[in-house]
Amino acid sequence: MTQAGKQLYLVANWKSYKTLAEARAFVEAYRAVDGPTVILCPPFPYLWPLSEKVVAHGMHLGAQDISQYPFGAYTGAVAAAMLTGAVEYVIVGHSERRTYFRETHEMVAQKVREALQAKITPIVCVDEPYMATQLAFFSDDELARIIVAYEPLAAIGSGTPDTPERANMMAENIIQVVQSPIPVLYGGSVTAENVRSFVTQPSIAGVLVGGASLNVDHWQQLVESV
Numbered sequence: 001m002t003q004a005g006k007q008l009y010l011v012a013n014w015k016s017y018k019t020l021a022e023a024r025a026f027v028e029a030y031r032a033v034d035g036p037t038v039i040l041c042p043p044f045p046y047l048w049p050l051s052e053k054v055v056a057h058g059m060h061l062g063a064q065d066i067s068q069y070p071f072g073a074y075t076g077a078v079a080a081a082m083l084t085g086a087v088e089y090v091i092v093g094h095s096e097r098r099t100y101f102r103e104t105h106e107m108v109a110q111k112v113r114e115a116l117q118a119k120i121t122p123i124v125c126v127d128e129p130y131m132a133t134q135l136a137f138f139s140d141d142e143l144a145r146i147i148v149a150y151e152p153l154a155a156i157g158s159g160t161p162d163t164p165e166r167a168n169m170m171a172e173n174i175i176q177v178v179q180s181p182i183p184v185l186y187g188g189s190v191t192a193e194n195v196r197s198f199v200t201q202p203s204i205a206g207v208l209v210g211g212a213s214l215n216v217d218h219w220q221q222l223v224e225s226v
């Protein structure tokens, strides 16, 4: 669906939740909605078991993270090239990765490069204090191929979203820094009730949703309400 003629991205980030049975039941219950690009990002082990069904139910598949390294002796790491053909998108640099897994701007930049080489579109999460610093790691060519998600730390999982106007202003800042009309999403306590207030802002091209993406009825309502 387009809001003022723009492609909208609705990204469900399940984080480290759900059993495989719960994940399957969610996808089975979801009904495709025409218009927005709906991207489901389940945990790694569920990507292949879910991939066909996700597409059959009108969604696209994304991963929540990838390794900053290519194939090699990196025990436990999931290289971007391992996901080629399975996922179209990958979330990179989520604040939880930065906080709990000590990811740095350099690591995030390396992950973005790995994703682009593997033909996977990175969704790069940034907050205001380091937005410009993180984006300065990328070439113009790289910037033209990414999606950015503005995710203010205080809004994530708190039930207190940023105001749509401020989020729009941040999206404008990001587009100005990047000097390219790339999609900028907003993330942080988005729900079916408030999603329209964000996606109707002129510079916001969609939302990245955590908590409100876990229940299929709520997610369905959110997608339908844009």
Ligand code: PGA
Pocket: 013, 151, 155, 156, 157, 158, 159, 187, 188, 189, 190, 208, 209, 210, 211, 212
């Ligand atoms: P939330 O999470 O929707 O639960 O606030 C958003 C996020 O972590 O990207």
